Amino acid sequence: MTETATRSATRRRATADEGDDPARSAVDRWFAFYPALALAGLLPLAAVTPLFPVEVGVATFALGTLVVGMAHGAVDHLVPLRAATDVSLRRSVAVVSVAYAILGGAVVAAFFLAPVAAFVGFIALTWLHWGQGDVAALTVADVDHLPTAAERWLSLVVRGGLPMGVPLVAHPEEYRLVAEWIVGLFVVDAAAAAAAVDPVFVPETRLAVGAFMTAATAVSVGLGYRRVRAGASRRDWLRDAGEVGALWAWFLLAAPVFAIGVYFALWHGLRHVGRLILVDDRAAAAVGDGDLHGALARFGRDAAPLTLGGFLVVAAVGLSVPAGVAAPGDLLAVSLVAIAAMTLPHVVVVAWLDRRQGVWRPGGTG
Ligand SMILES: CC1=C(/C=C/C(C)=C/C=C/C(C)=C/C=O)C(C)(C)CCC1
């Protein structure tokens, strides 16, 4: 009761002065801005990754998932508890567990029943989710050049399309290889798996995705500039455009598996961890006082059990697929199917959090 009361009081205070909250600016710096600089610094390395064997990318993806990726969704069961004032721990855990079981089970069933459609659906879901994550991060940064829901949606489409669409344009062979690995888990005949994913990789699809992404980026950056001319912060807009530029370069240059492995941990995962720290009052207080280590330790403790749980889901998918797991590519494919299963309920939890925090409300503070 005392803890609940403290939580509510702190949250009310936090909502009142979100604009100049030291925790928010520290989170923005450590979990979004510095990692973005790090990614930009890695661009020369990214440029040579297409020369490496795909296994280097697979190892990078595995490391990223192990270190941050899996953990970023592993406190979903505490999100309702922490972001609402009227949800008990028991209810928070129960609702999120049921959502994970039903939605996650449905995704795995979809891969068994229609692997190509499930793969395309997973790409679309990730497009949505990674865009959603970046829009939330822009609201944590308190940018003022995206004041309407429509501008935020356009930003979502651009930010999510960079990791999912640009590699399809720039490196279709490796993209296709991963698609075949995933579909091949469920369609034992390799030639049939290769033929099944054909339509995704025809030049027309790639051209359309490339043209769409170029136009969407131009319109999004252009509309932001118009807001700057009308008085919005030029610095924030430049940072937004700089991030979009860095991600374009990243996904154009790097081999897809490597690129997405690094992005998942260093970009999407860290940004979401920062957001979770802000809804945990004690972690937020720690980060606001400059105790980044203390905040991360709290997050790590909360996330540890279900990070392990996530890897058990990977193992369960590995044991259940008809083709079995024989090579590093199969391991990546199994991990991706398990991630797909956990992503659908994760998106629901994050969408609920977005709503609570007014991310999609025009003029909302996020
Ligand atoms: C690795 C990889 C792919 C897919 C990755 C996806 C879809 C990852 C999704 C992760 C999520 C949703 C994490 C949770 O936040 C592609 C594009 C098929 C081909 C290139 C390599």
Ligand SMILES: [Fe+2]
């Ligand atoms: Fe996520």
